[in-house]
Amino acid sequence: MNKKELVEQVAEQANLSRSKAELVVNAFVHQTQESLARGGVVQLIGFGTFSVTDRAARKGRNPQTGQEIHIPACKLPQFKPGNKFRDLIK
Template sequence: MTKADLVNAIAEKAGLSKADGEKALKAFTDAVTEALKAGEKVALVGFGTFSVGDRAARTGQNPQTGAKIEIPAAKNPKFKAGKALKDAVQ
């Protein structure tokens, strides 16, 4: 499913125009992004939880040259599916 398909599905299920469906999707993604930037979790009961995970600094290896490189610590977004979503997919 592409973003356009998702916008169409939101608009159809919510009885909105495609433009309003796109605004709703953008508002959702912006709100989740802002919350994650602030270090908060976003929990949607039955659907899942968005959170931020810490990845420690580590030493890697360049596959072409074999040279060791330092990979800095980073934060990355995570999603854990809720029980209702897991059950619906099975």
């Protein structure tokens, strides 16, 4: 499912126009990104938790040359599904 299809599904399920449903989807994405950028966590009970995790610096290899390279530490977004979501997938 892509964003356009998600907007259409939200519009249909919530009985909204497509433009209003797109505003809702965009607002959710924006607020989630803003919260994570500030170091926060977005927890949706039954769905899952979006958070940021620290990834340590490590050594890697350039696949073309085989030369060892340093990969710097970074922060990565992470999603952990909730129990209801996990059970639905099983």
